[in-house]
Amino acid sequence: MTAPLLETRNLTIQFGGLVALNDVSLSLNHSEVLCIIGPNGAGKSTLFNLISGIYQPTRGSVHLEGRDITGQQAHRIAERGIARTFQSSRLFNDLTLLDNVLIGMHTQTRAGVLDALLRPRKAKAELDQAAERAGDLLHDISPELYARRHSLAGALPQADRRRLEIARALASEPKIIMLDEPSSGMDDRDTDALMADVRRVMAERPGLSFLIIEHDMRLVAALPDRVAVIDYGRKIADGDFAEVRLMPRVQEAYLGQKAAAHA
Amino acid sequence: MAQSDFATGTPSARAGSAVRLLTVTATELGGAALLGIFLLSDETWVIVLLLAVMGAMFAALQLRPQTEDSIVSAFAEARRPALLLGGAIVLLFPFFMQGSSYALHLLIVAQLYAVLALALNFQLGSANIPNFATGASYGIGAYTSALLAVTFGVSFWLTLPVAAVVATLFGFLLGFPSMRTKESYLALVTIAFGIVVHQLLNNFSWTGGPNGLVGIPAPVLFGHSFASPIEVLGFRLPSQANFYYLSAALVALSIVSAKRLHNSRVGLAWNALRADPLAARCQGINIVWYKMLAFGVDAFLAAFAGTVYAFYVSYISPDNFTFLVSVTIMTMVIVGGMDNTLGVIIGAFLLTMLPEKLRIFADYRLLFVSVVVILFLLLRPQGLFPQRIRSYGDGQ
Numbered sequence: 001m002t003a004p005l006l007e008t009r010n011l012t013i014q015f016g017g018l019v020a021l022n023d024v025s026l027s028l029n030h031s032e033v034l035c036i037i038g039p040n041g042a043g044k045s046t047l048f049n050l051i052s053g054i055y056q057p058t059r060g061s062v063h064l065e066g067r068d069i070t071g072q073q074a075h076r077i078a079e080r081g082i083a084r085t086f087q088s089s090r091l092f093n094d095l096t097l098l099d100n101v102l103i104g105m106h107t108q109t110r111a112g113v114l115d116a117l118l119r120p121r122k123a124k125a126e127l128d129q130a131a132e133r134a135g136d137l138l139h140d141i142s143p144e145l146y147a148r149r150h151s152l153a154g155a156l157p158q159a160d161r162r163r164l165e166i167a168r169a170l171a172s173e174p175k176i177i178m179l180d181e182p183s184s185g186m187d188d189r190d191t192d193a194l195m196a197d198v199r200r201v202m203a204e205r206p207g208l209s210f211l212i213i214e215h216d217m218r219l220v221a222a223l224p225d226r227v228a229v230i231d232y233g234r235k236i237a238d239g240d241f242a243e244v245r246l247m248p249r250v251q252e253a254y255l256g257q258k259a260a261a262h263a
Numbered sequence: 264m265a266q267s268d269f270a271t272g273t274p275s276a277r278a279g280s281a282v283r284l285l286t287v288t289a290t291e292l293g294g295a296a297l298l299g300i301f302l303l304s305d306e307t308w309v310i311v312l313l314l315a316v317m318g319a320m321f322a323a324l325q326l327r328p329q330t331e332d333s334i335v336s337a338f339a340e341a342r343r344p345a346l347l348l349g350g351a352i353v354l355l356f357p358f359f360m361q362g363s364s365y366a367l368h369l370l371i372v373a374q375l376y377a378v379l380a381l382a383l384n385f386q387l388g389s390a391n392i393p394n395f396a397t398g399a400s401y402g403i404g405a406y407t408s409a410l411l412a413v414t415f416g417v418s419f420w421l422t423l424p425v426a427a428v429v430a431t432l433f434g435f436l437l438g439f440p441s442m443r444t445k446e447s448y449l450a451l452v453t454i455a456f457g458i459v460v461h462q463l464l465n466n467f468s469w470t471g472g473p474n475g476l477v478g479i480p481a482p483v484l485f486g487h488s489f490a491s492p493i494e495v496l497g498f499r500l501p502s503q504a505n506f507y508y509l510s511a512a513l514v515a516l517s518i519v520s521a522k523r524l525h526n527s528r529v530g531l532a533w534n535a536l537r538a539d540p541l542a543a544r545c546q547g548i549n550i551v552w553y554k555m556l557a558f559g560v561d562a563f564l565a566a567f568a569g570t571v572y573a574f575y576v577s578y579i580s581p582d583n584f585t586f587l588v589s590v591t592i593m594t595m596v597i598v599g600g601m602d603n604t605l606g607v608i609i610g611a612f613l614l615t616m617l618p619e620k621l622r623i624f625a626d627y628r629l630l631f632v633s634v635v636v637i638l639f640l641l642l643r644p645q646g647l648f649p650q651r652i653r654s655y656g657d658g659q
Binding site: 052053054073074075078079083084086090091092093094095096098099102103104106107109110111112113115116117120123124126127128131132150168172 | 532541
């Protein structure tokens with residue numbers, strides 16, 4: 001067995017006196033879907049921020065394909081093939097949907113200032129080609145989004161913002177895509193439609209690995225191969241959802257001690 | 264595309280392209296006529312009337328956005344005729360100025376400010392970097408070329424690229440702190456940089472101190488000195504016309520650069536940086552590098568403007584490149600419209616010429632600029648002409 005695609009070893013981060021994430025070791029294999037669950041404030045998003053290079057860990061390391069990427073800048077990590085979405089979707093609101101996806105292709109295109117100024121034909125050809133691919137990708141995710149590709153991202157409803165963010169993340173042709181609570185702030189119907197799209201993306205891209213933070217237990221049961229539970233910054237369980245769900249520590253973390261005793 | 268319409272088009276397509284050509288011609292000639300009357304009249308009431316006309320036209324465009332869209336698409340469709348006519352207007356404009364060197368002077372200054380505003384637009388408009396040091400880059404360009412010309416006798420045409428490279432290096436230097444600082448702190452760093460440059464120019468002996476540099480020789484092109492008038496076909500244009508054409512060429516260069524960068528991967532990365540720096544980083548954009556690039560491009564163009572200015576007035580002093588100049592340039596971008604090339608140019612022309620034409624504004628220049636900025640930021644933060652949506656391939 002080769003090294004896992006992504007591995008965190010004893011990942012720890014401290015903000016002043018607060019230990020937000022404590023000694024978390026996780027691994028994600030090729031083409032695997034791993035779901036991170038845990039109560040609010042448990043440190044799930046912090047884990048994503050550490051992996052994507054927005055925070056620097058106090059201790060521990062992150063490895064991608066066996067290579068240590070700890071402490072690298074966020075744009076370097078994106079270049080290496082880890083794309084992500086944000087819990088409160090962070091789109092480029094004053095740009096069109098197509099431009100949003102095109103910016104997601106930043107690592108796939110090359111033209112710099114000198115190309116743009118002195119070799120405009122070459123730069124334009126590259127961008128036009130990328131725009132065509134961006135359009136196709138948008139169409140793949142949702143034909144409705146494609147139809148609105150020239151309107152501004154700021155005008156989209158919540159579910160479509162999530163879809164666009166996923167399209168933008170896919171545009172970089174990543175090895176791993178991290179979705180930070182895709183269902184947050186949406187009703188059941190929108191969530192189901194979105195998750196159907198996510199499942200379709202998974203089916204269409206068998207080589208891609210997913211790391212998903214999710215709150216909604218219904219989705220967790222339906223989606224992943226494996227779940228990891230984080231509580232108070234520590235990983236308290238890791239394994240099959242059906243098994244993990246029954247562990248007393250997990251029930252405590254989710255339902256509170258008393259309720260868990262009755263469950 | 265417009266040409267093929269003429270050759271093979273159906274009658275309706277031909278009528279459509281005729282309408283487009285008419286729209287383009289009317290817009291360009293109308294704009295030129297407005298500018299011409301504005302420059303030549305001395306009566307306050309004429310100026311006020313012209314401003315009212317412009318205001319009414321602008322309001323009409325706001326009420327009927329379709330009109331604006333149809334004008335824009337006419338220009339896009341009939342691109343070649345529009346460029347040819349525009350070029351001809353710029354070329355012939357000085358001949359209609361009745362030999363007034365003052366009108367030409369205003370045009371030169373307005374065009375140089377247009378270049379500066381376009382330079383700053385790469386930062387403020389595209390990437391939302393509040394750079395208060397464009398005036399300093401302008402000064403560095405002017406002093407570099409003036410020193411080269413006065414002390415070493417280097418020709419104008421050679422100092423132009425050298426000054427641009429020197430100012431760009433300083434621009435990158437100024438970009439360094441942007442690794443560590445952002446937003447208002449970055450603005451403070453640029454203000455400090457501008458003041459430091461001004462103080463250094465004032466205090467070094469080799470820059471001439473507060474007296475500045477005198478006797479910068481006029482450029483010579485193919486044996487024609489820019490200090491002498493232009494005579495063609497019996498027409499005689501004052502010597503300012505030389506610099507008018509030079510600065511017009513510089514504006515054209517800036518417009519081409521602005522368009523090319525805006526419609527490129529770099530322009531997109533700057534826009535991403537403007538909208539959400541954190542999300543931009545997660546798309547693989549090295550935001551420090553792109554911020555420094557914006558500083559470099561800004562300084563490069565500003566230095567071109569500085570060089571032309573130095574050789575035009577033949578005398579420069581530190582007071583030409585104060586903090587107030589940077590603020591004025593920033594106002595032009597805010598008024599004209601962030602990330603809209605035409606808007607920024609119109610902003611530069613308005614803010615250069617209004618205080619000159621209306622004495623009441625000239626006496627309270629700083630007050631005027633401040634009130635304009637506050638009003639625009641409150642009422643119309645996107646500027647007169649907001650940014651337009653990009654298109655790719657065949658307009659798809």
